[in-house]
Amino acid sequence: MDKYQQSQKNKLFKTQAHDPYCLQRVEGAAMCPQCDAVYEAGNWHWNRAENTGVHNAQSVTCPACRRIAENAPAGTVTLSGSFLRKHYDEIIHLIKNTEKMEATEHALERIIHLTDSEDDLVVTTTGIHLANRLGHALEAAFKGKAQYRYGDTQYGLSVTWTRNE
Ligand SMILES: [Zn+2]
Structure with a gap:
């Protein structure tokens, strides 16, 4: 390990x-x-x-398909900052690649939705490992700042990543 x-x-x-x-x-x-x-x-x-x-x-x-059907994510990654718009394609590519690697190893770790709004990009996942890994992958590739918040009473992980300029 x-x-x-x-x-x-x-x-x-x-x-x-x-x-x-x-x-x-x-x-x-x-x-x-x-x-x-x-x-x-x-x-x-x-x-x-x-x-x-x-x-x-x-x-x-399986639990992942149930979460997808119910749109009940275990993980949420919210990306923001002006860097996001300037490097949008690279960021999407990294997200998809990270999902591919994680989902190959772990059957229950998948992306549910990618939702793009004016201010941010929200990625929801069926598992907390994938959300965690996405945060680390973003920091490793693009620096910026990631924060991780695990649910206190509810099972889940909420990640925010931001980079400006
Ligand atoms: Zn399934």
Whole structure:
């Protein structure tokens, strides 16, 4: 585990609440009818060719697809500042790339919406890891300032990133 992962882990431990969308107990194996993610041994992951026994899995909608259907994000990243407009395409590219990397490793980490308004760009995610990673990726690539606020009573992470000029 490198330093980046370690710091992510430490931050996650501070979050008291668990993801209510992941509390649903599933007996045995399951497969999501919408995204084909597979549930085995307590975890959702992408189906792999070497998987056996998935053919008799029950059909259960995964937490990420449920959050997308209900538009109930676990993470929100709000980008602002004049730098955003000047480097818009690069920023969007970074966001999409970061999602791709995170979602490859973790089946439940996906972007729900990208909402652009005059003042800011809001990215909502199905998982707090992706929101966290987006904040770090933005800072690493473009500097600026990111702030992370975990929900006190509700499971969630709210990230703001801003850079001017
Ligand atoms: Zn799914």
